[in-house]
Amino acid sequence: MKTRYSFGGDEHVFVECDEEMSLDAFFKGMSITTALKEAKIPGVTEICPANASFLVRFDPDVIAPDDMMRELKALEAAADVGSSVLDTRIIEVPVLYNDPWTHETLMRFRERHQDPGSTDIEYTARINDLDGVDGFVKAHSGAPWFVSMVGFVAGLPFLYQMVDRARQIQSPKYLRPRTDTPRLTVGHGGCFGCIYSVRGAGGYQMFGITPMPIFDPAQEVPYLRDFMCLFTPGDIVKFTPIDRAEYDHTLAEVEAGRWMPRIAPVTFSLADFKKDMDGTNAKVMEALNGR
Template identity: 70%
Template sequence: MRYTFGGDEHVFVEVDEAMSLEAFFRSLSITNAVRDSRIRGVTEICPANASFQIKFDPDVIAPDDLLRELKGLEGAGSGGAELKTRIIEMPVFYDDPWTRETLMRFRERHQDPGATDLEYTARINGYPDVPSLIAAHAGSPWFVSMVGFVAGLPFLTQMVERDKQIQAPKYLRPRTDTPKLTVGHGGCFGAIYSVRGAGGYQMFGITPMPIYDPAQEISYLRDFMILFRPGDIVKFRPVGRDEYDAAVEEVEAGRFSPLIREVDFSLAAFQADPTGTNAALLGVLHG
């Protein structure tokens, strides 16, 4: 593990150079240990895909003392990778008119100006057509390995063997506009844009289900303004325009209730049998 200071108030810890579920679980285990240790002076803890960052008050704990405390917790990340978490179903309107209009406005910034983002991603991943790509995207669960960059935005790792993961480069130059709640993909990561703004991920569709509400007025976000937390599992479900519009109305009326189930996840079990683990997770979701 590599430790570096970020200014006077942060320690950045790189768990691994490669991003993987193993690296994420080690990061999560250590940051949980930091939280449970209640180290004086630690004010914020942020796990990421293959790293984590700690914010501290240097008037309460000296930087070298914090570094010594963190190094003493390295062993917390070497145990079994098991997690009590949630699986959350998210409706997605793939190839919707809003992301399509947006991507058409920015084709000069794209690798293939003559194709949509879905068409381009399907082609470079060897899928015969867009429906096949959508089926693969929605067919397996996704692991939330980080929340951030923009408030509430989840980074998602597809829960399949590495050689089966969908991969697509980001735009050659970032867009200055991306619709709120766009479901995108960049590199090997999926993402859901929590707010409208700039972005460079390939745009696949849009969800009617808000994931960030700073006013905490949306029914299922009243307890906390951000839906996702690291370790959550997401299952996308394709919907058409009618179901999308109906869900938007339900959200606005305060009646939308996401499908969320508590589940146990074992990294060892997943690595031994990804297909069987995913089937069991989906069985809990719809059981």
């Protein structure tokens, strides 16, 4: 798809890199928004990257809308997406799959689900031809996920599974949204995973819960004192299954202010990933072993 540019009122330009999410579309958006940030164009006030698009806010009294559009198109022409290399980090997220809190919630809203007779994991495992709950957990936690955007609510990451399209977990949202979702629920809708940063309404399938805070507006959690949101676009997430005992222990350590997540720096090459997805994923996840 040719990049689509459009104005959003007098102060925004919306740029759609593709009609569907892919790592190519994500890297194209990242390349342009990174170049835009480095260009320090007068009048640009906000840059908001998304899954396969981005939004730029500008002051029309400083830079005219048509001039802003021309600047963005020039940055796109200069971007070398094919050789994209990203210096980023991998973050391990422990998950208690089939936890009692999301289970209680999904049972309360079963009449809004496609399959009221199954849990969300059972349903998703079946429609993806996975071997039950165990097969689902293996597929969900076996490969890393890209943070393609952060938003919807503060601190919530949208996650794109780093496997070929045939192996990507797909699952529709609820037929009607829930009015309740536990905080730190690990969910999924369409091709995207997410972690609910706060308690609230939602429509994604619910698979488990993490004891690891990802959003703290008070900035009291030790690893969130520099910034209230943990994730940024380009981060890589590794889900790790834990049992109830480890969940309870981790939660106690979090509440005592002693727990820190495992985070490691990594360099990700889009070209290398396309050549050898599983090998690249293994190398990326291996970085956590040194942390």
